[in-house]
Amino acid sequence: MSYEKQTIPVRYDQKDETICLLFSYHGNLLSDVPTDTSHPIYQALNLQLENSVDANLLSDLIGYENFEKLRQASWNFGKPCSIPPCFIEHYGNWDISCYPTKLNDTASILVNFTPSSITTGTQLKNSFQIAADATGIGVWDIRFIDDPRSLTESECFTNLLDNHFIFFSQVAKQILGIEINKPITWRTIWDRIHPDDQVTFEQFFTANIFYDIRLNFDCRIADMQNQYKWYTIRGQTLTDQSGLLLRMSGSLIECTEQKEMIHSVVEAENTKKLALEASGIGVWTGNLDSGYWQWDNNVKRIMNIESASVGKLQDWTQYIHPDDFIELKKGLNQAIAELGQLSVEVRVKDKTRQYKYVHIKGNVTTDVISKVNRIDGICHDTTAHRIAEKRMSELNEALEKTVKKRTMELIQARDLAESGSMAKSNFLAMMSHEIRTPMNGVIGALDLVENTPLNAEQNDLIETAKTSALNLVDILNDILDLNKIEAGKMELEFIPVSISATVDNVINMFTAISESKNVELRLEEDNALPDWVNTDPVRLRQILINFISNAVKFSSTNNEKKGIVSVTAKVDQQHSLGQQKSIVFTVSDNGIGMDKKTVERLFTPFTQAEASTTRKYGGTGLGLAICARLCEMLGGQIEVQSEVGEGSTFTIRLPLWETSHDSDLSAIFGVNVAIIGALEENKVQWLKTRLEQLNADVSIVSNITNDTLSDYEMIILLATGQNESEIDKELSDLPVTEAQKIVLVCPRQFKQSLWAKHPSIQILANNPLTRYSLEKINMKDTQVITENTPHHTEKIVNKAVDKTPIAENLTNSPSTILLVEDNPLNQKLLLKQLSVIGYSADVASDGEIGLQLFSENQYKIVFTDCHMPKMDGYTLSKNIRAFEKEHNTAPVPIIAITGAAMTGDKEKCIESGMSDFLSKPIETHKLKEMVEKWHERNSDL
Template identity: 35%
Template sequence: MLTALKDSMPILIVTSEWYVSHTTAVAEKLFAPVDNVINKHLEDLFIFPLCVEEQQKTIADGSLVQVSLRTSPNVQFLLSFYDVRSNEIFVHIAELSTYYCQNPLEDEQTRILRHAVNSANLGVWCYDLLNKTAYFSPKFKSLIGLPASAELDWDTLKSMIYHEDQPLFAELLAHHIEQGLMLHFEFRLEVRGTIHWFEFKGEQVKYCIRTHSVYGILADCTHEKDMLVALHDAEESKELAMQAGKIGTWRAIRVANQWIWNWDHQANEIFKLSEDDIGNLHLWEASLHPDDKARVTQALEASLNSGETFEQRYRGLLNDKDIVVVYAKGVVGLDEQGRPARIDGVVIDQTDVYIAQKKLQHINQELEQRVAERTADLEAAIIKAEQANRTKSDFLSMMSHELRTPMNGIIGSLDLMALSELDEDNQELLETASISANNLVSILNDILDLAKVEQGKMELESYPFSPSKMLNNIIKTFEAHARDKSVKLTVHEDIKLPLEVIGDENRVRQIIFNVVSNAIKFSVADREGGAKVTINVHWACEGVALSHLIFKIEDNGIGIAPEVQKKLFTPFTQAERSITRKYGGTGLGLAICGKLIDLMGGKVVLKSKSGEGSTFTITIPIWRPRTQQQPNILFNTLYWLSDTPWQSSLALTQLYNACTHFCNELKVIESPNEIKETDDTALIRVVTTQAGVCAEQIISPIPELVFLDEKAFANLNSTALTTQKPKPIAPQTQYAIGQLLSKLKVSQQNDEADLGELNDLSELDALLSLDNKVSSPTDDESDTSGKQHILLAEDNPFNQKLIVKQLSRLGVSCDIANNGKEALAMYKSQQYQLLLTDCHMPEIDGYELTKLIRAFESTEERSAIPIVAVTGAAMKGDKELCLDSGMNDYVSKPVRLQELKNTLGKWLDMDFTQ
């Protein structure tokens, strides 16, 4: 038999003790390199799942046992045991692959199964419990992130599993093998840095009653797991939201002709029902508030019958005492026939909202009552405030009138005196007094305008002005004061400074006025080199139209401590009380300056140290006019003769630069012999040394201006200089130099004319014209023939006298009425070309006088007389009050001659320009 089989089948014949007695040639080849297997025990040739003794007990005729080759454990065979005769067992050896592929039909089924498994993205695995070996399909390895060629054993797979899932993996596999429980669970495993979820299934395969292997599949269920987690989170979030919002759900389904009701635990909790009460509609109806029950049940029944949405807000009684307020809404669903088949809805506990609304209503009622009370109090306070404001306005108007009345006399007299023939000293004193008086009026205007200050704002004006002229006015105001305090006052103007800019001159002057005043006030005469105050004016262009005026005011006075600098621009703030006692002042000046600078959009920077002086740098945005004013060329050539180079000091540089604006050429010479005498030349002689003073006795062949420094003035004797009264080198502004050169030009044209120093060239021209037309007669000598005759209503004798002189100077005669009553009588009895009236007078004031005159004109059909108000009131609205009462125009005290002339020129048939 063996001979017949030896060439075809691997067969062994063993004894009952499993020793090999015969073998075929095919079988021998399986055991290579073992040369002879005869008398070998099967255990020497194969690795059995059990020990030999146990294994032999399980063997019977036809038994199958899966074994591994001893020499190659990875090679597995299936041994078939057959009893041939007594004490001999026939053992057939078959490889596992051969065994499972003997049937062609089974092979085709296997291929189909393999393709199906791959297309389903399933990994196949097999674990041999006997040999502790495992098989993993290429798809299995791909699913867990390994290449198909990678080596993978069972222990490696377990180590790759997420550490929290490893115990579960081992435990469930053991339960499956030992107890036959279903092997189906999920575990996590990291794939390419990301945690994936896998579904693990398996089933054991037994040979000879015992489990030899476990086969199964692996599927990636990460997506499904994520969806479940998201669904769970959403459900949990919904539950939490429903609980937080106290929202319950309810539903009813129609079965036959009955409605089956149900609601969730949250809805049950809202109505404080027990678990067994869920779905009991009668108990829910019993919990409704008696006042709401009929309405709610009828609405619900109507919705169930009609299919309309159910929506009600109602109350429920809990335990016959507590009230719950709910909002319920339900949507009806229809069946295929369009009949209501179900209703689904929500119920929301709004008790807290209801309570809050009740409290809010109560609070609103209280607030409305309080608002009504406060409104009444406020209205009463407004009435009092308006009364106080009217009182304040009346007081300010009265004070304005009382203060402006004497100022009118001062400034008017100065205006008239300026038209008189005065020597140069008196003319200069007159100019200083006039500038100081006008500055006082400006300060008075700021003080009286309390409404602007109280509101924290002021209305800025915008008009052309000369920055140099403004600076010159400030210098003239403080020049004598600085000289008395032995303070050297110096000014330096940027050569690029325009002749004219656009802005609020009064406010800019007020700022610089205050800072310069403080600099001189707090100067110290015993400083090394003497007390000094320097004003530097710079011009910084920022564009086509907008630029900046920068004032840098330096002093070497007492300085300001750092802790005081922080609050220096706060009202009523000074360094310390001893400073106030020594130097005086209210502490308001810089506070007002700070507000004005902020209002203009500028800034101020302070640098100071105690005992070393202070530097204020003030930057103010300013507009340039579209057409720049050209310099007034007074001389073709100016000669500059100085014993010191003009670049040697700031004061000389300022003087030199100022002169360049008024000539076509400024020539520096060393001797009068270099002068070429013509009709359009003048000499600027600068003396800073005693030698220069002596040289000054040389007479110039052309008109000249002489400037001396402090030392030269001290060494000057009365006979040294006779041609011109010398002027100080500093402080001199561009405007002041223009004034001096203008006078020199007039002197050159008319040696006999001595017109004095004037405010500006336009005033000079006007005055020359005026003097040619009008003489300066006294009151008694005035010839009124050909003059305009007007009526003056004024109760103040000083103002009467002043205005009469001003009118006489303008060629106008007048009659005087001491009050409004006299003025009305005189108006009715005579014909006048104009009425000039004060607003505040006894008997009848100017406003009432105007109304009476207008009424008389209307009744008597008399032509309207021009009425011009002359008043000291300067509050906002005063001009409108004058015009509303029937007046034609308005002149504010102090009355200036030029302003009076301009106003009368509009209403009288006279040519004041001649």
């Protein structure tokens, strides 16, 4: 900001040179002006008169603002007035006063021009202003024409607002956001003052004028953008010697930032104060130098201090329990010594002389020279917390007692339930054992009688007795299974299982019975079925047996229709994912069927279609319930479609994981096979695909000659539509050499007779033809091979046991089998069964004798009962294994023979070192299979 140097070109030093001139209301000069004078005002006017007579000479001379102030003041108040010293360029400072008058009824004013005595003062003021401007302080000055105190406070204030004899510095205007050249009054500012601050403004100004109270206040004034800013307005009135109020001057400073800062600080402080008050936390400070402590009202209340808020440490700790006071002092001294924190809980006696708990915390700080000089802290009443804690602890204790009591009750209840369940399981296990053992005798005996010469009637009676005995065992098995499932003790084992072998095994079980009922058993197996899947073979077999058994049971052939049971095993590719195959078994029959209501409750235990069904068809109604639960356990589901009189279709979907298995290569691996003869078209293709899956090189040959067949090592003759004599002839006429192997596929009923005539050929039944039977075709000598195939098993089951002893097993040789069994009946029975299949055995009636015999002789197999006096089968097994280890001999297969069939029995046998497991009752064919399986393993013996 620059200021022109103010100079006074004409120094008018004559004292009485006040001149009085008359001007019109509009500023025209009405007086005559002498031309021969050196008075600066005259000179100035003369100079102006040269230019224009009618001009507003007064305004030109003293400036428009001053002219207006003068005129307004004079005419508004109607009495003489003066304006602050006025600087006239080139002519210096002049005190100007005026008097309103009239000339010829025309309003006019008499204006006195007196050289101002405050020329120096003006210069001084300017210096202050420069300083003020430089520091950003706005200054203002107002001159009173009349003493405003002669008016009322209200009039005075209005007069003040509208007083035109006012000066605002440029900085004042700048910080107010007002144009520098714009004339303003306090009214201009008043209009912009925040409504809430207007009262303050008025009160401070009037108080200063009337009561000389210092003008110093803050208010909000809106700038030109209508944004409120904070300003500090300060000022002071100035009176003359007689006490007449002449002027009022002051400063204007913008203080928005400071105000906001203070606001924030105050707000924060208030918040803290409110929070502390609300939380009831007391704040205290201790000066360690002076030994004086200060505290607030909360501390007073908490520590039960009566009056002062400043005092010695003892003043605010006087009601602390003496023991706790020692602790407090100790903590305090430690905090001071370590420049650390104080945290103690003390008991303070309240007004009712009851102790309350107070937690005192503090923090020691140092001064600038690192001298420990103060500690600041808080304290709060923790009595409620203590009480709550105590109550909580009491409550917890009570709860713990209740929980312990309840737990005890529950444990007792559980133990009771478990002992009940255990008693039930033990009872079932015992019953299982106790029933199986005599049943073993019954079935074994019947088995043996069946193999003696009998007439037809006797045979029939024996068959009935045997079937009934086996049924009884089945029912027992079902009850055990259901019990296990419902007790959650049914455990599944997951091992590689051949679906084809399982299906073959199950189908073969039912071929005889379906034949006897004249029910046709059909089978369709998908060649896409995986060879091996991971599942529980026993349970898979159980499910299939149950459904096929039901289908056969409820189907029959009469004059109107032939009974048909169809079994399919397929892969549902749509629902298969990678290795997980959705295997779908369907079992359909055209039997009696069921209504909708029956289907709905079909899988409920002990439920059959109706009571008459049980009477007519037998069964316990447990089978389907068990199957449904087993399916569920295997992750599968069962669907049923049925119609009364039309038959039923059961669909069993099981998600089975395909797995690899360390199995042998097919016996027809790389063999050239020719398929000749007739079969349904799709069946031939199915057969070819299956043989190719078994790695045979397969051709379908239609033109049968020496030449066409000579290249093949194996000929498969399909003879399903011919009678026995036609097949016999075709076999005899076949242009093959002895080196070529022949496999005949024909109806089951011709098998035996054709076999007798053509012993070198292999015969497969086509009703139905299983995938697994094809796996069992081989290139070896047929007679020997067929004896070892599962198909032979079928023959044993339904006809008679093959009594042919294995060549190596000479009856006069020392026994290669040790039988350890305490039950004399079972001993006798097993010895007989073994002799039937061509073996003899040494018998021991308990484990001790068994171990003795084992140590003295060499055996290929040990059969042992599990539950025996003196030494049971498990201990015997362990001792045998220990003996073998000690004498460094190869382990001999130990086969458990047990009446128990509960979960874990097999595992227990294996754990004790046994090799396999036979469940009583033992049928001869099963015994034979077991002997064949294990006997030759120890061929070196």
